[in-house]
Amino acid sequence: MSAILLQTLGEARHHHGSIACFDDYREEEKASLHQKTFSVTKNGTLRDYEALELRVNPTQIEIDNDSDDAVTLLKVDSANRPGTLVEVVQYMLGLNLQIKRARISSDRSWFHDVFEVTEANGEKVSNVRKLDFLKRMLNIEQEGIFNNGDEVAVDPIESTLVELAGPDKAGKLAEVTRLLTNNGCNVRSAAVWTYYGRVAFVLSVLEKGKPIADQVKLQRLRQIMLGIMGPNGQGTVNIKKHSGMVHHDRTLHQMMLAEDSKAWDQAHSNCGQSLCAAELASRMSDASLADAVSPSHASPTDSASSLHADCALQGDFMRDRVESSSPLLRSAKHSTPNISIVQCRHTGYWLITIACKDRSKLLFDTVCTLADMDYDVYHGTINANPDGSAMQEFYAKPRWGRPWDPRAAKKLAAMLEASIQRRFPKGLKLHVHSVDRFGSLATLTGVLRDAGLTINRAKVKTNAANNVCGHTFYVMDASGAAPERAAVERACQQLGGHLVEAGEDVTAGCAAPIAFSLPSQQWRSNWSGAAASPDSTGFSSST
Template sequence: MGSWAYFDPEYETLSIRINPPQVSVDNSSCKDCTLVKVDSMNKPGILLEVVQILTDLDLIITKAYISSDGGWFMDVFHVTDQQGEKISDRRTIEYIEKALGPKGQTLGVSKNSREKVGINSTIDYTAIELIGRDRPGLLSEISAVLANLHINVIAAEVWTHNRRIACVLYVNNDTMNPATDDPSRLSAIEEQLKNILGGCGDNVAHTSFAMAPTHVDRRLHQLLFSDRDYEGTFSATEPGCPIKPKVTIERCEEKDYSVVTVACKDRSKLMFDIVCTLTDLQYVVFHASISSDGPYASQEYYIRHMDGCTLDSEEEKSKVIKCIEAAIRRRVSEGLSLELCAKDRVGLLSEVTRILRENGLSVTRAGITTVGEQSTHVFYVSDASGRAVDSKIIEELRKEIGHRMRLSVKKDPTATATDAKAAAADGGGGWAKTSFFFGSLLEKFRN
């Protein structure tokens, strides 16, 4: 009988332990922003990990320089907070140093998913993933099914793009009971949700239960990509449509790279969305340069496929361009954002989405979070034709729900850090604030 050679399980992390990551958060070198510098041993997916940590803290990346050609990974990020200011909070700085430093190497990129959607880590939950054809009132129908089954939605992220909808819902039986894990109950939930999605006349509607934690934004990108939402046509002349991003791919003959160049309107998490897409398409970023000039962003990535090949065929290039364009547009929501706060209870999401539907509003994107007994719902809305919402409708909403929950209406949810700074100088201006749930992140840090 033969025998296998002994393999030390700690060998895999030996290089990291010998050469631990070096992280520096520098507030003195630049007057307008904070510099975050990361030097580390290179490994697959490391750029996405770093960008994900920074964006999960709702930091704006205004510039970045990346180099990972060889065995070493070197990054410099110029970052600000949502108001366009330097990072002054000591807790945030300490979290960055810990998460990106040697101790953070044991934290997988998916570990922050519950904190990202604002779920307290002590609450049990079941994650439900939905993908299918979108239609007016669909989110209202989905939430009504869950309410009728006495299922409480404690957090959720909903994206729509190119007439498709992707949802990740975090649910339990009610605000006091543990996760919904009874097989017969899960089967009943799945059957009713499939009936709702099947009613869209779509053969590829999909419902699943995800027990393993996954970074919610990355999962939404993956769901829509698997649904091939990038194949649809795009018309920049449609009402409410953002300007089409410009994506090009050329060959760098000298170093044998494919160079992906992106020019578009700047916004929060733009770099994350692009790096996430390239990573899921199995491309490795060797060098990159990111910059923002006012409201516009310019990003350049030097890439190869994981097998070492460049993008040589026009078919490959066309697919990558379409996927990046789709990733940029998925998170863009022109128009109004409505933020509603109320005491958490079963059926709250169903009630709110029903009221929006009855007032002729379509939800293009949504985020639901629960902290303690307080639930916050953020909806990005347009009217049924995709145009701007009439102010009379907003006044009707205030009258209908103002006595039961707090309603805040904000404009231009895709505002950049530059816009936010200008709005702050103008006394607030009404720019939408990106949701950030730092309390639950700090809970893990304190422990």
């Protein structure tokens, strides 16, 4: 009987598709602790084997600061759920740690990862509180304590999370924030990404310091935002209640992937009608696309599928490849990645190799894409080389047991490239620091729009402890060209701001950022935001 039970449990451990992802597991475990229903779910069904196994054999995290003089070794042993690797990497980024090397090994139900990490300045991790947080980062009770290296209290504030995506258009951020402000809602934090004609927003919103409670109002706001984001249902609007810290980058990755995937599928379905032989031959000369599935590993029967899959990179992806080659106002870390995906015939693994310039969030971007596209990483090596380059190698399989598919490999390569490239928006970098005031983001975005400037990237953070807002924008002029610094400065000066030091780290081909400070007295007297008061609940007729 015991042998049969062990065999049954052993088989269950390999049905990975039935196992809840890490985020769902964490929420269920928290609920079970509060309700004291340790062996069953809220529906009364028996919890999956890994949930019980983690209670018997909890996650083990070992930190070694003695074996290596240059890096801190972090060894993680844990049950392997979809999203666990993303959680670990995201947590280390929140602590502002640099992952120099990593070794990933998994038997699907359990993984053992070794990370070599340093502080942002290249020194070993010695902060006692950081080390303590690292040891508890997969604890179900652990909350986000750090944000980009800045220690913050556990955020008890609940907010309304607004997620929007759709075709990009100048002034959309200004329209959305004005709509919220005109209806008594304040944007507490926000992040905006744009990429090849698409945009995604994540906004944390409060009404009188609390989440928006009026469901009728939420539904009406959603309908208006759908109209702003795009006609004929082209936009996506999700509104939900959220507690704790908002992981903007994680959410934006998921939203942009959905947009990219939809565009890729549309391009693939139309490529046979829109391409001529000359166009196809021209694109096949691009080595990074032609090698996405290596001919040496593809069978002869795959050639037709491989050729057809090349067509799927037509359209927006190809146009953006041309645009991204321009160094104009682009980060010095920008580079076009070299991505190869081949089949390991004997093991069934998909070998994914990525080579590009190194940067702090590179691993996060790639593992997010793999997880969101339902690829499980079994083994991997990550290396940040002394020359500034990075090499990542993953042995992965589709989560649902799908066989090797050249078309799917082409799509995965395109999605990985997009996830890496969209980290580098074009634009002049603008920092604006101010006191936290109702409608401040609506005011700033409105002024920039009226000045003929478009926002390619935005990140807004409110520090509740000292009532200070930090706004970071990447701006271009309305034609998509480099903006004049004088025009940007004039826009900020309309609000009473004054130029402050912006740093001296300027690389050839990149413009020095501009930093403005908006003093509280001038900010109040020059505020020209929405006409409604913070207590207003009427909808703006202009929207």
